[in-house]
Amino acid sequence: MYPFVGAIAALAKGFATTLQFAFQKKPTVQYPNVKKQHAPRFHGLHELRRYADGKERCIGCELCSIACPANAITVIGAENAPDDRRSPGERYAARYEIDELRCIFCGLCEEACPTDAIVLTPRFEMADYRRGSFIYSKDRLLVPPEAGRGTAPDERPNGIPSDLGGVIEQKSTVSIADGYGATNRGEILKTERKGLAG
């Protein structure tokens, strides 16, 4: 008799715990359909920014590469041609690559950059099948010309530094809320897989 009562009591105790949590707000979100808000200072995938006139902010100085503790950044600068200026400075980044597998998302590259060219966005959906896909070259990092912000230095009135692109308000072209789906890697992966299968 007593063991039976003990078992019932244990069951009741167990179900009481279940019932206690059954009607509480669920902490689990149905990702990717439901997306959780990032912390405002979240460090995700990098992007290379432009000025409002479309010029690249990066001047190929390599300071980000030197500051990077993971040796993840490769920059090779080149002289701007007078008839084809890519950046306001003398030089621009002819080659710019970040190995996102080496990156520890510390943000030191962003801190070191004198022109606010390299920033970390809220994007984090970078999963992939090949190591090579994590090498983000300049064509993947550079924002489109229409996403440029801030006045380029050689156009500043009286040489007085102007807005550098709303770094504090929204430093990257990706808003915190949009950060999740912004890389579109899913569609790219589907295409790559089709290519492999074919």
Ligand code: SF4
């Ligand atoms: S976030 Fe840190 S580890 Fe990643 S590239 Fe920048 S400096 Fe290097």
Ligand code: SF4
């Ligand atoms: S991203 Fe900034 S720090 Fe890095 S090479 Fe370009 S200008 Fe220099």
